Amino acid sequence: MPEGDTIHKIAAFMAPRLTGQTVDAIRLGANAAPQFTGAAVREVEARGKHLRIALDNGKVLRSHLGMHGSWHVYGSEESWQKPERQASLVVAAGGSSWVCFNAKEVEIVDTPGVRDRVLGSRLGPDLIADQCDPGMLVRRAREFDDGDTLLIDTLLDQRVAAGIGNVYKSEVMFVERQTPDRYLADTPDEIVAACFTRAAELLQRNLGGGKRVTRFANDAAGRLWVYGRTGKPCHECSTPVRSQRMGRHHRGTFWCPRCQR
Numbered sequence: 528m529p530e531g532d533t534i535h536k537i538a539a540f541m542a543p544r545l546t547g548q549t550v551d552a553i554r555l556g557a558n559a560a561p562q563f564t565g566a567a568v569r570e571v572e573a574r575g576k577h578l579r580i581a582l583d584n585g586k587v588l589r590s591h592l593g594m595h596g597s598w599h600v601y602g603s604e605e606s607w608q609k610p611e612r613q614a615s616l617v618v619a620a621g622g623s624s625w626v627c628f629n630a631k632e633v634e635i636v637d638t639p640g641v642r643d644r645v646l647g648s649r650l651g652p653d654l655i656a657d658q659c660d661p662g663m664l665v666r667r668a669r670e671f672d673d674g675d676t677l678l679i680d681t682l683l684d685q686r687v688a689a690g691i692g693n694v695y696k697s698e699v700m701f702v703e704r705q706t707p708d709r710y711l712a713d714t715p716d717e718i719v720a721a722c723f724t725r726a727a728e729l730l731q732r733n734l735g736g737g738k739r740v741t742r743f744a745n746d747a748a749g750r751l752w753v754y755g756r757t758g759k760p761c762h763e764c765s766t767p768v769r770s771q772r773m774g775r776h777h778r779g780t781f782w783c784p785r786c787q788r
């Protein structure tokens with residue numbers, strides 16, 4: 528599942544290969560007409576879970592992978608590994624095709640433009656790219672609290688801070704020993720700050736290659752604490768891990784009923 532660390536890894540791979548290249552064609556959707564041929568790529572950037580490819584004609588290609596999206600790159604002779612109809616965005620440049628399959632959102636926005644500013648205001652500071660002051664994150668968390676917000680929903684709220692997805696949500700709550708039904712309004716500032724600080728640390732530690740790791744023990748027991756481990760023994764106390772759909776969007780939430788109480 529793509530989270531903030533995934534998008535930063537994609538941007539880090541794409542930026543040196545695509546920046547400065549002249550775009551031969553951009554297609555939004557498999558059957559759309561090509562657009563903006565002749566513009567050059569000015570910048571490739573991850574903002575939270577959004578990837579932004581800025582062109583020198585003032586346009587930005589914005590994509591959000593959602594749960595099922597992925598980016599592929601193909602040489603001109605290579606055949607695609609997924610059907611063309613699943614292509615949400617195709618950027619042909621420098622002899623390669625960069626293809627975003629099954630995205631949740633793709634769009635072309637003007638910058639600076641109203642739409643770009645609206646998107647910017649919808650997105651909090653990036654936990655990987657920005658130096659986030661914990662006090663500022665706590666203030667943002669409180670600002671978006673309607674009094675009825677679970678702490679797990681605050682962690683997922685990209686307006687508060689961008690980057691945490693559903694895997695890190697459960698993992699951070701375990702590492703910080705917070706029960707998943709805790710309300711933000713009942714959570715002291717220092718615990719909210721600790722959760723975001725932990726999330727930023729885990730996201731940043733996962734920017735290298737390989738699988739996502741939140742448990743850095745040098746053993747075979749596993750690289751995640753609770754996510755996806757329903758019914759399996761907790762790595763700390765052997766109590767079976769529980770899971771339930773919880774929060775505003777009924778997302779799968781995993782926890783240890785003994786360690787997190």
Ligand SMILES: [Zn+2]
Binds near residue numbers: 761765783784785786
């Ligand atoms: Zn436990």
